[in-house]
Amino acid sequence: MSTPQDINVKQQPAVAATGGGTDTLLATEQLTKNFGGLTAVDSVDFSIDEGEIRCLIGPNGAGKSTLLELITGQLSPSEGSIYFDGHELTGLPPHERIDTGISVKFQSPHVYENLTVEQNLQVPLQRTDRDADGVMAETLDRISLAEKATTGASELSHGEKQRLEIGMAVTLDPTLMLLDEPVAGMSVDETADVAELIGSLHDDGMTFLVVEHDMEFVRRISERVTVLNQGSIFRQGPIEEIETDEDVRRIYLGENA
């Protein structure tokens, strides 16, 4: 098992190559993942600045979830490196990455159906030495589930379950939150609630990387967007530029337009 090295990401070539500024929080360098003969993520140099809400978009099979899972450590890269907040993450197991300040909410809800809302939040809280009562009250309030604290998770709507899972990640007070399709299958109102929740966490300084297909939601939460296509970064820039880019429309937006 490798140990975190004190690497200043600001000095990494990948950061310079991808235009990362002096506040780069996460950087990947030549990150590659092969599944047999298929290259799902192909030599990706990618970076996120501290305080950003970055959305990662792209057609089905572009490699978005794979990139996320390489960052969390669910998958090991075939080649390349990942740096976060001054440490090299490559080779660290997922739980050690969480300890560096990365939390993740995967695509499908991972709440404990047989526990109440409060008990679900207690699960990650046990990992921390934070003031459990204070964090519990604040989180319930943030995710608008205070009135359902003692309700069984199985009785929650899809949107409430998604908010609960974001809340579970928030209890760890992460620096970077990774969200994989957080509003998939949600109603317009539920989607608006999640956008508001992300906005309020961002106001408090949290950085986000969000994989999402819902362009209305992307427009609402993100200023800067990265487009992945066939495992490579295809375009990167402000949402207004990305949306009007003919090539992006062709490979991605055309699907949903």
Ligand SMILES: Nc1ncnc2c1ncn2[C@@H]1O[C@H](COP(=O)(O)OP(=O)(O)OP(=O)(O)O)[C@@H](O)[C@H]1O
């Ligand atoms: N465990 C795996 N084994 C083999 N191939 C995989 C595995 N995981 C993903 N792939 C393949 O890698 C490619 C990228 O998949 P990935 O799920 O990362 O794409 P995505 O952009 O997240 O797609 P979607 O938007 O549909 O979720 C796809 O061709 C997929 O079939």
